[in-house]
Amino acid sequence: DYRLYEEAVSEFRKMGVEISAEENFALIQSCERAKRTLSSCDQAEIEHFDKNGKRYSYTIKRETFEELCQDLFEKTINCVKEAIRESKCPKEKIDDVVLVGGSSRIPRVHELLRELFGSTKLKFDIPPDHAVGHGAAILAASLSRSGDSGIAKLGGGAVRLADVTPFTLSTDIIYDRVSVLIPRNSPYPTSKSEGYTNAREFITQINSKILEGEHAMASKNNVLGSVTIPVEKKPINGNHVKVTFAIDENGILNVHVKDDETGKEVETTVKTSMITVSERNEMVKNARQRAAEEEVEREKFKARTAFADALMRVKVSVHGATSEEKGRAMKQIIAREEEWIEGKDRPNDELYKHAESIRTALSQLRI
Numbered sequence: 001d002y003r004l005y006e007e008a009v010s011e012f013r014k015m016g017v018e019i020s021a022e023e024n025f026a027l028i029q030s031c032e033r034a035k036r037t038l039s040s041c042d043q044a045e046i047e048h049f050d051k052n053g054k055r056y057s058y059t060i061k062r063e064t065f066e067e068l069c070q071d072l073f074e075k076t077i078n079c080v081k082e083a084i085r086e087s088k089c090p091k092e093k094i095d096d097v098v099l100v101g102g103s104s105r106i107p108r109v110h111e112l113l114r115e116l117f118g119s120t121k122l123k124f125d126i127p128p129d130h131a132v133g134h135g136a137a138i139l140a141a142s143l144s145r146s147g148d149s150g151i152a153k154l155g156g157g158a159v160r161l162a163d164v165t166p167f168t169l170s171t172d173i174i175y176d177r178v179s180v181l182i183p184r185n186s187p188y189p190t191s192k193s194e195g196y197t198n199a200r201e202f203i204t205q206i207n208s209k210i211l212e213g214e215h216a217m218a219s220k221n222n223v224l225g226s227v228t229i230p231v232e233k234k235p236i237n238g239n240h241v242k243v244t245f246a247i248d249e250n251g252i253l254n255v256h257v258k259d260d261e262t263g264k265e266v267e268t269t270v271k272t273s274m275i276t277v278s279e280r281n282e283m284v285k286n287a288r289q290r291a292a293e294e295e296v297e298r299e300k301f302k303a304r305t306a307f308a309d310a311l312m313r314v315k316v317s318v319h320g321a322t323s324e325e326k327g328r329a330m331k332q333i334i335a336r337e338e339e340w341i342e343g344k345d346r347p348n349d350e351l352y353k354h355a356e357s358i359r360t361a362l363s364q365l366r367i
Contacts, residue, residue: 003068004031004060008046011058017050038062039105066108077112086185091116096123100131162187169245169253172209172218174199175302181245184214191246195260198231198239200309202316205230208243210255210270217294225270229257303348310355311337314362326365333361 005028009019019027030047037044041062048056066073084091097117103109105128113122126134142161164185170178173196181192198206207228213221231239240260247253256267314330321327337358340346346354 001028001032001035003072004035004046004065007060007064007068008048008058012048012056015056017048017056019048020051023048023050034060035065036102036105038065039107062107069108073106073108073112076109077116080113080116088185094121097121098123098126098131099128100135101128104128163249163251164188165190165247165251167212168214169247170211170218170221171196171243172211175298175305176218177298178211178216178218178221181243182247186247188247188251189249191244193242193244195240195242197237197241198234199236200312201236201238202233203231203239204233206239206241206257208241208255208257210245210253210268215294217298220294224253225255225268227255227257227266227268229259229264229266231259232262299348303351306355307337307341307346307351307358310358310362314358317362317366321365329365330362333358 008027008031012019027046027048034044034046038060043059043061046058046060048058050056084094094117097113099105099113099122110122139161164187165182166184168178168180168184169182170180171194173179179194179196181194182190196206196208205228207226209218209226210224211218211221212224215221227243229241231241242258242260244256244258245253246256252269252271254267254269256265258265311334314333318327318330318334321330337354340354
């Protein structure tokens with residue numbers, strides 16, 4: 001409607017007619033009527049009456065309207081393609097395409113859909129303005145669990161409706177990465193379990209963040225909550241926990257964590273979808289655009305973590321030094337390396353070299 005309005009204002013201005021603020025609403029209504037007419041006719045008339053009642057008109061052709069809105073049509077079809085891609089259902093396996101909403105009557109939309117799906121799959125037997133109501137009725141019948149309900153049948157076959165997760169659900173792991181448990185667009189109820197181990201030694205607890213979003217970096221996603229489970233002090237890879245994400249039919253997420261050795265269990269329940277669909281789409285777009293940049297950030301984080309872990313091993317080993325001389329040597333390593341890293345953005349290769357040097361020195365001191 002607004003594209004037609006802008007075109008009409010421009011054309012009336014060429015006639016020497018300026019549209020006042022009070023006249024805007026009436027002109028927008030006239031543009032909406034013209035849009036509807038163009039769905040069945042090759043041209044339509046946009047009327048304007050000035051404050052003195054004088055009538056002006058501008059005739060717009062369907063071809064012009066389609067040129068004005070071509071980018072909007074392409075955006076609409078791209079949304080359809082994205083939906084097909086994320087559903088993991090080849091378009092060849094789609095039997096019917098139901099048109100929803102008044103704008104789906106636009107002939108150019110029909111043309112683009114036919115180009116995508118073929119000429120026989122578009123369904124016109126349900127009025128576009130009523131399609132949402134039909135869908136709501138089918139969903140209501142499905143939720144009522146009434147197996148005899150005729151409304152739960154469509155085209156002679158039973159309709160299976162399933163809500164899907166609008167966003168990816170994951171937990172954080174080392175190097176600011178995510179471990180995906182439930183991808184977006186997963187039908188629910190559903191559940192998924194993964195095993196994890198400790199990336200640092202002698203920790204007393206494992207904290208699992210519950211993340212929602214599409215970024216490959218954990219810190220860039222929305223935090224829904226977290227679950228913390230106490231563990232016994234073990235070397236790296238000594239602790240083993242199983243994390244389970246389960247979504248019930250109401251979309252409620254239950255997160256369960258179990259220590260495989262001790263049998264300890266903790267769980268929490270959170271409500272998903274704290275970000276909007278538009279925010280999700282923006283996250284996906286930004287993540288794709290920043291993929292290379294994020295990889296650089298992740299590699300930097302990985303290098304700094306390798307250095308920090310190596311230094312932490314020395315700090316832990318000081319308390320178990322077999323002699324005062326070895327204890328002093330370990331403390332010297334700690335002081336030297338902390339001075340080297342403090343306040344400086346060291347290159348990745350130097351961080352890895354220092355980490356390896358620390359591990360070698362510690363290995364010799366442990367003998």
